[in-house]
Amino acid sequence: MAKTRALEEATTVVEGFQLTAAEHAEKTAIRTGGDEFSISWGGYAERVRQIAAGLAASGVGRGDTVGIMLSNRPEFHFADTAAMHLGATPFSIYNTSTPEQIGYLLGDAANRVLFTEAAFLDAVLAARGEAPELETIVVVDGDPGEGTITLAELEERGADDFDFEAAWRAVQPQDLVTLIYTSGTTGPPKGVQLSHANLVAALRSFDEVIELPVGGRVISWLPMAHVAERNASHYLPMAYGLETTCCPDPRQIAAYLPEVRPSWFFAVPRIWEKLKAAMEIGFAAEDENRRQAIEWAIGVGARKVEAEQAGEEPSAELAEEYARADELVLSKIRERIGLDQAVALNVGAAPTPVQVIEFFHALGLPLAELWGLSESCAAGTSNRPGRVKIGTVGVPAPGIELRLAEDGEVLLRGAVVMPGYRNAPEKTAEAIDPEGWLHTGDVGELDEDGYLRIVDRKKELIINSAGKNMSPANIESQLKAASPLIGQVCAIGDDRPYNVALIVLDPDAAPAFAHDKGIEDGSLESLAAEPAVLEEIAAAVERGNAALARVEQIKRFQLLPAEWQPGGDELTPTMKLKRRPIERKYAAEIEALYSD
Numbered sequence: 001m002a003k004t005r006a007l008e009e010a011t012t013v014v015e016g017f018q019l020t021a022a023e024h025a026e027k028t029a030i031r032t033g034g035d036e037f038s039i040s041w042g043g044y045a046e047r048v049r050q051i052a053a054g055l056a057a058s059g060v061g062r063g064d065t066v067g068i069m070l071s072n073r074p075e076f077h078f079a080d081t082a083a084m085h086l087g088a089t090p091f092s093i094y095n096t097s098t099p100e101q102i103g104y105l106l107g108d109a110a111n112r113v114l115f116t117e118a119a120f121l122d123a124v125l126a127a128r129g130e131a132p133e134l135e136t137i138v139v140v141d142g143d144p145g146e147g148t149i150t151l152a153e154l155e156e157r158g159a160d161d162f163d164f165e166a167a168w169r170a171v172q173p174q175d176l177v178t179l180i181y182t183s184g185t186t187g188p189p190k191g192v193q194l195s196h197a198n199l200v201a202a203l204r205s206f207d208e209v210i211e212l213p214v215g216g217r218v219i220s221w222l223p224m225a226h227v228a229e230r231n232a233s234h235y236l237p238m239a240y241g242l243e244t245t246c247c248p249d250p251r252q253i254a255a256y257l258p259e260v261r262p263s264w265f266f267a268v269p270r271i272w273e274k275l276k277a278a279m280e281i282g283f284a285a286e287d288e289n290r291r292q293a294i295e296w297a298i299g300v301g302a303r304k305v306e307a308e309q310a311g312e313e314p315s316a317e318l319a320e321e322y323a324r325a326d327e328l329v330l331s332k333i334r335e336r337i338g339l340d341q342a343v344a345l346n347v348g349a350a351p352t353p354v355q356v357i358e359f360f361h362a363l364g365l366p367l368a369e370l371w372g373l374s375e376s377c378a379a380g381t382s383n384r385p386g387r388v389k390i391g392t393v394g395v396p397a398p399g400i401e402l403r404l405a406e407d408g409e410v411l412l413r414g415a416v417v418m419p420g421y422r423n424a425p426e427k428t429a430e431a432i433d434p435e436g437w438l439h440t441g442d443v444g445e446l447d448e449d450g451y452l453r454i455v456d457r458k459k460e461l462i463i464n465s466a467g468k469n470m471s472p473a474n475i476e477s478q479l480k481a482a483s484p485l486i487g488q489v490c491a492i493g494d495d496r497p498y499n500v501a502l503i504v505l506d507p508d509a510a511p512a513f514a515h516d517k518g519i520e521d522g523s524l525e526s527l528a529a530e531p532a533v534l535e536e537i538a539a540a541v542e543r544g545n546a547a548l549a550r551v552e553q554i555k556r557f558q559l560l561p562a563e564w565q566p567g568g569d570e571l572t573p574t575m576k577l578k579r580r581p582i583e584r585k586y587a588a589e590i591e592a593l594y595s596d
Contacts (some may be wrong), residue, residue: 051082053158062087091179092225096567103130173197191422201415202377216263221247257338277484297329301362353481483540528561
């Protein structure tokens with residue numbers, strides 16, 4: 001464990017920030033690609049002081065809320081951290097939000113100040129009518145326009161005699177550090193209230209699980225409205241003095257990895273799936289000798305992983321062959337993709353196909369699943385370094401109690417659990433029982449070693465017309481793993497005689513497939529009707545079905561001529577399926593799959 005003063009001494013996140021900023025004052029804190037922008041921890045702390053003074057002059061104080069709708073850029077860190085130092089509660093808005101969604105959050109949060117950028121300003125202004133408390137809109141780039149101010153103008157508001165130290169020292173552990181608005185897959189989003197005490201407990205728990213190096217490197221690229229990204233590239237750097245590189249376009253993350261060579265990299269399953277698919281396409285394009293060498297090395301790695309997962313010590317012969325494969329091939333692959341210096345690799349937020357995790361383990365990249373919720377600061381369970389059990393989300397993290405209810409629902413208890421939802425005491429009472437157990441809504445199973453396997457969301461289980469319970473996520477995972485051509489799958493079968501699926505093509509793999517097959521029109525709309533594509537998808541469904549029980553198998557499917565975008569009608573910003581909206585939108589296609 002890499003202990004720091006911030007982890008050992010701080011009782012609030014802002015106290016941890018101040019300890020780290022003083023200790024690492026000259027080291028880089030935040031940068032952008034190619035070092036177009038770079039700031040030290042000392043400079044970061046000074047920007048925070050200036051913005052905090054401007055916020056205080058604008059009427060923001062302890063207990064107030066501050067909205068942020070920004071891409072992954074340095075100004076996010078400055079604004080969020082400045083608000084925290086006043087005892088205020090900053091919260092982020094997904095950048096794909098509509099004016100109606102923005103208006104709902106602003107109305108619920110009742111914030112007086114909002115930070116945004118030119119790209120989102122029209123949507124923010126359209127939502128302003130739903131936010132009577134909103135007084136100041138700060139635009140961090142470009143021409144602010146009428147009714148808004150620049151970041152520099154906000155800083156100029158600050159009084160010279162503003163007592164910044166007194167303000168941050170007045171912040172208490174029970175004060176709220178942020179609001180995390182859930183993605184709203186089953187209704188209006190709920191505002192998860194997290195306190196400084198919650199986050200401090202979570203950071204100490206993560207420290208015992210992830211073992212990050214002091215002064216390491218991370219990339220900020222997932223939406224900051226998601227608790228996992230806030231931890232990964234905002235709060236954890238404050239605990240370890242990490243260097244954060246901002247990647248404003250998540251589609252460019254693969255290009256950032258070789259430049260940054262992160263010490264820790266966390267991504268949702270779809271990113272790991274796409275990275276695997278891209279690598280396999282690249283391997284296939286190598287000359288024959290190189291391709292054979294890669295196949296040999298990955299095969300050796302896979303045999304080693306198989307032995308380790310069976311609880312066996314690899315034989316001396318296998319260990320020797322693996323060392324040779326690693327030196328000649330696997331280490332070169334890890335270096336090429338930029339993960340050669342990672343001490344920890346994690347995946348979470350949704351189920352991950354076992355085949356994907358096995359692939360990275362074979363490369364010498366021990367990808368570990370973890371599981372947590374916004375309501376628990378994303379802390380819950382994790383596979384530990386050197387003790388990864390593939391197919392599970394690991395064991396309870398330090399400081400967290402876990403048990404299963406009679407119906408299999410996973411219950412959590414500990415200092416990481418939220419005090420409640422904002423403006424929703426009834427929902428809080430439903431989520432947290434009188435004994436302090438958080439009812440997570442996930443159904444799970446514990447094995448003999450205490451490792452947890454998540455079956456699915458309790459409300460999303462398929463119960464067919466014969467009464468059989470099934471996990472749609474497991475079904476979808478098997479189909480996606482069967483072909484890189486499959487981008488997304490939504491399995492349907494609740495109260496039905498058999499299961500069907502809606503499938504969309506992967507926007508990266510589909511054009512490559514079209515090129516290989518000599519298909520001129522590589523658009524998703526055209527490819528969805530191409531016989532060669534339909535044949536490949538049908539074969540993939542058959543391969544996926546082979547890994548499923550007969551009752552779980554997909555009997556019919558519809559390939560849709562569309563792309564499902566994060567934050568759109570079908571996917572949340574973190575690429576989770578919006579099942580009910582999908583079923584409503586594609587009701588006609590679904591009914592056709594059940595017709596004779």
